[in-house]
Amino acid sequence: MDDAEAIRRVRAGDPDAFGVLVDRYGARIERLVRGFIRNEEDARDAVQDSFLKAFSRLDRFDGRSSFYTWLYRIAANTSMDHNKKVRRRPPALRLDPSRDEDDRGAVDPPAPGPSPVQGASGREIRGRIDEALDALPDAYREVLVLREIEGLSYDEITPSNLVKIDLDGNVVDGGEHEVNKAGYIIHSCVHRARPDVACVIHTHSRAGVAVSCLTEGLMPLNQEGLQFYGRIGYHDYEGIAVYAAEQARLVANLGRNDVMILRNHGLIATGRTISEAFRRIYYLEFACRLQLDVMASGRKFAPPPPEVCAHTLAQWDDGAAAIGTGNDEHTREWPALLRMLDRKDPNWRA
Known part of the structure; x- marks a missing residue:
């Protein structure tokens, strides 16, 4: 019996069909909950509460996500609510003589x-x-x-x-899932070499990969892209990044730049905060898409002269774009973007 049929039967008045879902996902939900709650007894209670909530709210499941995703969010929220209550409790008296002060x-x-x-x-x-x-x-x-x-x-x-x-x-x-080794190789070396960086975003977007395949890389063609003028690192493709020896070259090619184009691969953006890194990857991606649009027109390019490029870069640093300055680690539109996510899917924070 698949999830949809089990849900249909429960809604039709057969509560025993819910047992199929409990049997199918019980172990996975238990592992999830224990990632939040270390006390075994409390974890068991939270698992039971999660399934009871799912059963009582089954009429709210609209099928836009998988049942497991919906159940997962219920269990995660239940676990986090438990931890909030525990943190508000007064500390218990320690009776363990094996630990000293x-x-x-x-x-x-x-x-x-x-x-x-x-x-x-x-x-x-x-x-x-x-x-x-x-x-x-x-x-x-x-x-x-x-x-x-x-x-x-x-x-x-x-x-x-x-x-x-x-x-x-x-x-x-969160050890239930595997870690992407190439992702670890790339991200960890940047974090280790750049203590100013709190977030590294790496993408394989179609436009970003396309520009990474061009000899000239990203060209200074538009206002958004000029915030990166003279500040883009380039790293030649060496194959799938699964060897630690490549880390030194990745770090050297990034240097003190905030973004880097991995040749024949994709884009990297860094930031002192998640919002700053997101802002950079967003505009880097936008500049790549626009460059491809200009190239597709088949017409002659009209890049700004170098002095105008440098002037625009300074304006970005000084905050003329009205989205924060080069010294501002926060992005002004970030709270609005989070509100947009809340409207689209209130459960994304789970």
């Missing part, structure tokens, strides 16, 4: 299920992870490498099912 910062052993320290015999491995994270600046203590998750379509990916790894590629949280 100097050991307050140790990490409690996780519940069974995917975790970075699963199977560890003691505090040593947990201590190494904490030590590595504590050595990073506060803004990067928990480096998030946002990668496409194996086995999920884009509309199923949410913040709660991303995989969190450290700079050495060790899974810190």
Whole structure:
């Protein structure tokens, strides 16, 4: 029995058909919940609550996403609500004589299920992870490498099912899914070499890849693209980026630039915040699309003279575009973009 048939039967008055969905997705939801809630008993309660909510709200399921995606969001929200309540509780009295006062910062052993320290015999491995994270600046203590998750379509990916790894590629949280090795190779070396960078966005858009295949790369043709004038790194294609030896060349070719074109591959944009990196990748992509449109016209180009390009670059830095200055790590339109996402899908934050 597939999901649609099980849902149809439940709606028709056969509550036992819901058991098919519980059997099918119970283990996956349990792994999800335990990624949020480390206490085993609380996690079991949250799993049960999630399925009860799904059953009672089944009439609200409209089929625009898969049933699992809908259930996933219910479970994630239930888990986060639980954690909010726990944080508001007064701390419990510690009765563990095995820890002294100097050991307050140790990490409690996780519940069974995917975790970075699963199977560890003691505090040593947990201590190494904490030590590595504590050595990073506060803004990067928990480096998030946002990668496409194996086995999920884009509309199923949410913040709660991303995989969190450290700079050495060790899974810190969300170990149910594999980490894209090429993504790790590219993103991690930028984070390691550029402490000013909190977000790296890498795309394989049609326009971006097309421009990456041109000898001249991105040309100074339009106002939006001139914010990158003289500030684009280029990295020659070496094959799928799965070898650590390529990292040094990636870093060298990026230099102090904020964006880079990977030849025959795609685009990279960096930022001090997610909003800043998004703004850069958005305008870099826009400039690539416009260049291809101009080239498709078959007419002679009319690029601005170098002095005008440099002047426009300075204007971007000074904030003349009215979207923030070169010294402003926040993007003015970012809150509006988040509101737009809320209108399109209120559950995207799950």
